[in-house]
Amino acid sequence: MEITNVTEYEAIAKEKLPKMDQWTLQENRNAFARILFRPRILIDVSKIDMTTTILGFKISMPIMVAPTAMQKMAHPEGEYATARAASAAGTIMTLSSWATSSVEEVASTGPGIRFFQLYVYKNRKVVEQLVRRAERAGFKAIALTVDTPRLGRRESDIKNRFTLPPNLTLKNFEGLDLGKMDEANDSGLASYVAGQIDRTLSWKDVQWLQTITSMPILVKGVITGEDARIAIQAGAAGIIVSNHGARQLDYVPATISALEEVVKATQGRIPVFLDGGVRRGTDVFKALALGASGIFIGRPVVFSLAAEGEAGVRKVLQMLRDEFELTMALSGCRSLKEITRNHITTEWDTPRPSARL
Structure with missing residues (x-):
């Protein structure tokens, strides 16, 4: 079967991966569909120029790779394949703290701009070591996940008794006795998080991080204007509007619905990015029209990785790129800065006065 769009990878991957289904997950998709x-x-x-600069790094398009954990569960090459595909596409890959390949291993795949997603562990020495290792391995920014003081109730993980297969470990924590995830009678991941991740995490920790690294810090998991303003005060270099792939708190709004509030609150002082629900180049355009500086894709990477390894991830990035370029052309936009709020209409817009003839 010839794959013509990103969602078709999902069907192939579903045969290979455990299943999932929640309200916000659907809403992340449906909310895009309601923007015209x-x-x-x-x-x-x-001539269409899709290039952009993110935190000073020039990339080929505003489509980047979100952190997704344990990619070797999807394909034996896991994060290696994703890193090579992102690099080939001239874009940024974010490596998960819970990757099945270490920061050093990912760096060894060759050149590329890479960010490191960080969970803050109770043991701050571990955090410090990890951040230093990422920096030494040439990573360029930290995406600090702030929406997971506890793991959301991931019913599919509980049903699947989620744990890492015996041949895999969380490579960044190997040798610290934190790389193992034990069998548990609900979800091994939930037990792991309860044991390791710091629930006391607060804004002062965002400031603490800045004392241990020179990498810029993106705060990932902001969905309100109030928190966007505090993030700026706390010294964040950027914000990622994210609801953790809709798996943390159900009934939070879709990220595309929360985006504009966050963008308005930042008043252009720091860039705002979005992840969650992006499956089409049209979605990318809608996010940029609402003020995002770029988007991150998560599930499409995992699905295409499961289906076809590195070639799959390359293809997904290329398909989104092509669809986005076509959307720009058909909307009359030749560069990212020409994409404006006037290029879309949303259900929360006030009706436009009809033009007088």
């Missing part, structure tokens, strides 16, 4: 375009016509779109 207002394309402008008769604009010369023979």
Whole structure:
């Protein structure tokens, strides 16, 4: 079967991966569908520039790879494959703290701009070591996940008695006795988080992180304007509007619905990114029209990785790139800065006054 869009990878991957289903997960997708375009016509779109600069790094398109844990569960090459695919696409990969490949192993795949997603462990020495290792391995920023003081009730993980297969470990914690996830009578991951992740995490820790690293810190998991303002005060270099792939708190809004509130609160002082529910180039355009500086994709990477390894991830990035370019052309936008709020209409917009003839 010829794969023509990102969601078709999902069907193939579903045969290989455990299943999942929640309200916010659907809402992350559905909310995109309710935003409509207002394309402008008769604009010369023979040349389209999708390049952008993120925290000073030039990338080929505003589509980046979100951190997803334990990629070797999807494919034997796991994070190696994802790193090579992101690098080939000229974009940024974010490596999960809970990767099945270490920061050093990912760095060994060759050049590429990489961010490191961080969970703050109770043992701060562990955090410090990890951040230093990421920095030494050439990682360029920290994406600090702030929406997981406890693991959400992931019913599919409980049903699947989620744990890491015996041949895999959380490579970044190997040798610290933190790489193992024991069998548990609900979800091994939930027990692991309860044991290791610090529930006291607060804004002062965002400031503490800045004392141990020169890497910029992105706060990942902001969905309100109030928190966006505090993030700026706390010295964040950017914000990732995220609801953790809709697996933390159910009935939070879709990230695309929360995006504009966060963007308005930052008043352009720091860049705002989005993850969650992006499956099409049209979704990327909608996020940028609502003020995002770029988006991160998670599930499409895992699905395509499970289906076809590195080639799959390359293909997903290429498909999103092509769809996004076409959306720009058909909307009359030749560069990212030409994408404006006027190019879309949302259900929360006030009706436009009709033009007088």
